[in-house]
Amino acid sequence: MMGIGFPELMIILVIIMIIFGAGKLPEIGSAFGNSIKNFKSSMKEADELKDDMDISKTMEDGDTPKAEIGAGDSGAANEEANEEAPPAEEPTPTAREPRAQ
Numbered sequence: 001m002m003g004i005g006f007p008e009l010m011i012i013l014v015i016i017m018i019i020f021g022a023g024k025l026p027e028i029g030s031a032f033g034n035s036i037k038n039f040k041s042s043m044k045e046a047d048e049l050k051d052d053m054d055i056s057k058t059m060e061d062g063d064t065p066k067a068e069i070g071a072g073d074s075g076a077a078n079e080e081a082n083e084e085a086p087p088a089e090e091p092t093p094t095a096r097e098p099r100a101q
Contacts (some may be wrong), residue, residue, distance in 0.1 A: 004012075020028060 017025065
């Protein structure tokens with residue numbers, strides 16, 4: 001196997017310590033930790049957006065997501081709510097009379 005064992009990890013850490021010095025290691029570790037934290041939160045947010053988009057897509061298709069169907073609910077009430085409202089009438093513009101000069 002090509003895994004990194006303890007001796008290899010120690011050699012890598014010594015090389016990093018020589019390059020950056022002992023004073024910079026806490027800053028580098030903190031920046032690396034913040035990067036991982038931001039990456040994880042971004043991935044979680046992307047998953048939530050994907051789930052929301054999947055739910056909205058099923059709503060557009062007329063299906064009711066399983067989370068919204070209560071016990072014994074046939075989904076009839078949700079189908080009525082999904083019907084589109086008729087478009088609102090736009091007011092017709094009134095013609096202006098030309099001004100006499």
